[in-house]
Amino acid sequence: MAYFHIVSLRLNDQSDQELVLAFLAESGDEYTSGEALSGKLGLSRAAVFKSVEALRLQGYRIDAVPARGYRLVELPDRLSSLELSPFLGTHDLGRNSVYLPVVDSTNAEAFRLASSGAPHGFVVIAESQTEGRGRRGRTWASPASLNLYCSFILRPDLPLSRVPELTLVTAVAVTECLRDLGIHPTLKWPNDVRVKHRKLAGILTELSTDGDRAAFVVVGLGVNLNALRTDFPAEIADVVTSVREELGERVARPAVTGSLLTRIEEWMDLHEEVGFAPVRTAWKEMSQTLGQSVSIRTERGEWVGKAEDIDETGALLVRTPSGNVERVLAGDVEQVST
């Protein structure tokens, strides 16, 4: 009973802080008086004061000017639920989350949590990964506290054959969101978000099966946000980029992460409601693969052809030199010069 009391007190404190923070974030450069905050949020003046003090202790810079009120000046550069909350416009995605300074891989952790029952929409975010993984057994370089490394748990009602669509849904949402920031990435099939030949973000979808359906899906997303090329291992420095490299300035990671999760859920909702068709249209518009001569490397070997389209399940359609169209479901695709 006593334990429950302490826990519920903590939860109330946290949600008071989230309310105050959301209001101050929304108000931008405007000052809000303690009285207005208390009236609008339904909190006592003492609770508002206590929340502001608690937020300051956690690294938020909040100006207080007599007769004007409070103004949020700076957020800490962290991705815990408190920092994300003002920027999340989601119903499920990220509403439950865990934030870790370091983890082996956020995908591995999300998989463990999903296996023990973590709900749809649960997000694992880490500041660094010791075994960040990419597609086809590659590693994902994860310099600490600069980028976004996150994985989310989905419990979709989908046959196994349709799960790969979720990778393309995520790729479209991420690309759209990054375009809103003023950069122009394109997509290399199936999941690379690139600026020209440099990789900006990657998606790794893994699943657990239940008969011919997905029991759960873990979608892992890595987005290079504030790392400079020199923050990556030398052997990949020439093939990576980041939002900071492209824009020439740092970005606020909590705000960008909140927008990414919000956009991903919007596209997931659309996909659930109407199917893959709008995702296919958007993916094709963003593609750097279609129309190109490509070499395809799969477990069965390597061959070349022309990437013509993606089909209604997201598979790549490649015309071979003999004129047949092959449906590629998995593999590495590289553009080749003709």
Ligand code: BTN
């Ligand atoms: C790829 O392009 O090869 C996929 C890269 C996916 C990287 C992300 S980072 C967060 C999540 N955790 C991992 O171990 N991998 C994904």
